[in-house]
Amino acid sequence: MDQVNAPAVAQNRINALLYTLKVKVTNRFWGYVKDYFYEQRIYDAALVQNLNYKVASAQKKAVICYVTSSYFFDLENSSMGRTQPYEVLSIVKVLSDLGYCIDIIGCNDLKSLEHLKSKRYDLIFGFGEAFYQLTCLYPSAISILYMTEHHPDFSFREERKRLDYFKERHYKEPQSLRSGIFYKVHHLQKKYSHVITMSEVEPLQNQYKKPYTIFPSGIVNLQFDGKGKDYNITRKNFLWLGSTNAIHKGLDLLLDVFREKDDMVLHIGGLSQKDRKLLALPKRENLVDHGFIDIKSSAFAGLARTCSYLVLPSCAEGFATSVTTGMLHGLIPVVMKNTGFNRIAKYAVLLDDFKLDYLRPKLIELSEKDEEWLNDMSESVTAFAQTNFSICAFEQNFKDILTDIVVKHD
Incomplete structure (x- = not known):
């Protein structure tokens, strides 16, 4: 029996030696180069462990x-321009108040497993x-699917x-874009x-008797003052x-609509290269490409005063934080x-x-709305928006949902 297992034992020893060598080489190399990546190490940590850990319980x-x-x-x-990091802090706060010790990983980070x-x-x-x-x-654990997007189907x-x-x-035939x-x-x-969704509940009702819903939060620009808008001008600005x-x-x-309407202006924020x-963004006076916009900047405050509408004809967004942010600054969502x-x-x-024959007259109609x-x-x-899209409102809604879930399971 020992002779039969000898090759396997030898191979195991070789594998162990190779692993030890790999670890030593990797650690030595990392020791030399890690300071060159100091900023990246601060902003790109893969795993957070032991939040709210209690030693004697x-x-x-x-x-x-x-x-x-x-x-x-x-x-x-x-100026992150994203609400998710703040919402994660609220989620951790709620779970901590419910007594949990918490780990956090990236949603697609399999190495952390x-x-x-x-x-x-x-x-x-x-x-x-x-x-x-x-x-x-962990099939026996309470599992809560968090839907920040629409159902993939x-x-x-x-x-x-x-x-x-x-x-x-x-x-042109662009590649598949966002889904999946x-x-x-x-x-x-x-x-x-359980499932909590920011989107529509109908696609989930075949599986879940009670899908929970929640709004995302938005970003507030403290420099913004919406008083005194000239709606004769702003109604033409989207x-x-x-x-x-x-x-x-x-x-x-929207580009196809506005390239035919000189009296309507489309402001574009955040477009990627x-x-x-x-x-092939056309060069027209009524198509204004602002590039990246810091929501907390005076530039965004000015845009929110210039426009009446936040227009986002997205095919399956879920509930975009650009919409919550626009609404917090008085912009009427067109979605x-x-x-x-x-x-x-x-x-x-x-x-x-979303077809142009429908979209074009609809936007023209909106551009002619009266001031009242x-x-x-x-x-x-x-x-x-101020009632429903603040981070405090998000935390309270999440607390209500998690408390209901945990009480049911307890």
């Missing part, structure tokens, strides 16, 4: 699969491939329509303990505020029906179609 353990950046940025003095596999989790929260695999590793289908329509008009990066079809084929995936977010449609090249915004129908213009309607709508939008 048997704690429940939770893992969040989302983003880790909340704990590595100077949030007070940086190697560092967590010896632990036992009572609650798994988040999305992405890391979330999916953790729920398979809907997203893939609607995005395909946009790509085909773009090709029909411009004879964080929410894959097989993730949604599995049923979790703001598209995005980043990457401009076709998914409908910017190509890749999308700028793909869309697609059934893409995450049905809950705010009273405070938004919901578009029934614009003023009343803007005030209603602002009041609703």
